Amino acid sequence: MTAAPVLDTGALARHLVSRGLAASPLDVEVRELAGGVSNDVVAVRAPGLDAVVKRALGRLRVAEEWLADPARIDTEGRALRLAGRLVPGAVPAVLDLADGYLVIERAPDPWxxxxxxxxxxxxxxxxxxxxxxxxxxxxxxxxxxxxxxxxxxxxxxxxxxxxxxxxxxxxxxxxxxxxxxxxxxxxxxxxxxxxxxxxxxxxxxxxxxxxxxxxxxxxxxxxxxxxxxxxxxxxxxxxxxxxxxxxxxxxxxxxxxxxxxxxxxxxxxxxxxxxxxxxxxxxxxxxxxxxxxxxxxxxxxxxxxxxxxxxxxxxxxxxxxxxxxxxxxxxxxxx
Structure with missing residues (x-):
């Protein structure tokens, strides 16, 4: 199996700055989270920001070939916003959705x-x-x-x-x-x-x-x-x-x-x-x-x-x- 490419943390940091979520790429701390079979999933911290960022993969990290359209990240962001309006508090808040990155509220550590x-x-x-x-x-x-x-x-x-x-x-x-x-x-x-x-x-x-x-x-x-x-x-x-x-x-x-x-x-x-x-x-x-x-x-x-x-x-x-x-x-x- 060919491994899916790892998230470019430098590009992510620059993206967060361009979206007004961080002041400088040097302020951004990125930590990989478990469960990234179909997505790159990382925790991101910067002054005023404590979030999870997702980027959808075109090829999933499984033994058999499994391809999927990365544009699904837009569907996820829109669905989260709708679900949050209908049942407040039952999903994380969407902080930003642009350029293939979904930025959402991070759950508290004890969760x-x-x-x-x-x-x-x-x-x-x-x-x-x-x-x-x-x-x-x-x-x-x-x-x-x-x-x-x-x-x-x-x-x-x-x-x-x-x-x-x-x-x-x-x-x-x-x-x-x-x-x-x-x-x-x-x-x-x-x-x-x-x-x-x-x-x-x-x-x-x-x-x-x-x-x-x-x-x-x-x-x-x-x-x-x-x-x-x-x-x-x-x-x-x-x-x-x-x-x-x-x-x-x-x-x-x-x-x-x-x-x-x-x-x-x-x-x-x-x-x-x-x-x-x-x-x-x-x-x-x-x-x-x-x-x-x-x-x-x-x-x-x-x-x-x-x-x-x-x-x-x-x-x-x-x-x-x-x-x-x-x-x-x-x-x-x-x-």
Whole structure:
């Protein structure tokens, strides 16, 4: 694999000065942050500035070739601004967006990703509830909104970073499942009803001490689309953690139920305004596709053992060929 080029910190410092965010390039301190698979991500400090800067990569840092349009950084900035207006405090503030750089508010030092807590076996239902309610509010507020549909109609980045490396790759590697997987893809294309984050997963949720604050980050594949995608991604990752840490499976299941209950509560609040009904069968198919993608797609889950990958594969296949009655019933198949 050819490594993606490292961010030119000198060019970044000069950019910040040109945008009025720093007085001199010599004042700018840059520190690389973890998680830069699809982006260069750095923390930047200068007098009066404490921020995170992102620059989208054209080739992702994974073993297989995976290309994507760097222009998605503009989508992310616009989506963050919209999400912040609709649910104040649930995303970092956008400080600047220009010339391929996104500058956003940096989370306080004690904050961490929800993925860290989950991998440690801690699954706070309060975080899950907040996450579900935030998603429900975003979905309800943007349901059938013509301006949002027009502003986020481009699904190029979503196709390059989600549908192709996840759904289509899995369909090629499991040809006997091509039917339900392509049905999932076709339903996504046909059912475009609200703003979709596109990576609504624990690694993109930052939580404060005692879960008193919560941010949803990484909106680079945001688009107007299928409302089942985001909840499937959240619940699917709770299933993955259940396979990884079976002793904590009941806690992850409780978090999934709290997340879906919070989502449903906000969606029901919006029924008078049209609401955002979820297709239960599509939700289950999406989750099955995710499970398979995290073992047989282009971005396998790094924490699963060989035995865990086998269990995930069997669970995902079962969700597509023999769906459970409800999404949370899937946990019964882990016992």
């Amino acid at each position: 961490r990703t929800w993925k860290q807590d989950l991998l440690a076996g801690t699954a706070q239902v309060t975080v899950a509830d907040q996450l579900g309610r935030a998603l429900g509010r975003w979905q309800t507020a943007t349901a059938r909104a013509a301006d949002v549909a027009a502003g986020f109609e481009d699904v190029t980045a979503f196709d390059q970073l989600r549908v192709d490396p996840f759904h289509r790759t899995v369909a090629r590697r499991h040809p006997d499942l091509a039917g339900p997987i392509h049905q999932t893809i076709e339903s996504m294309a046909a059912d475009r009803r609200c703003l979709v984050h596109g990576d609504y997963t624990p690694k993109n949720v930052l939580v404060g001490p005692a879960a008193t604050g919560l941010w949803v980050i990484d909106w680079e594949v945001a688009h107007f689309g299928d409302p089942t995608f985001d909840p499937a991604w959240t619940v699917g990752h709770l299933l993955l953690k259940s396979i990884h840490r079976p002793a904590s499976a009941s806690a992850y299941a409780a978090a999934a139920r709290a997340f879906l209950a919070g989502l449903d509560a906000e969606r029901l609040n919006g029924v008078a305004h049209g609401g955002v009904p979820l297709d239960a069968a599509q939700l289950i198919r999406q989750t099955g596709c995710l499970l398979l993608a995290r073992v047989d797609g282009k971005s396998p889950a790094e924490y699963l053992t060989a035995a865990g990958r086998a269990r995930t594969r069997a669970l995902g296949r079962g969700m597509l060929v023999d769906p459970p009655a409800t999404l949370t019933d899937t946990w019964e198949r882990l016992t």
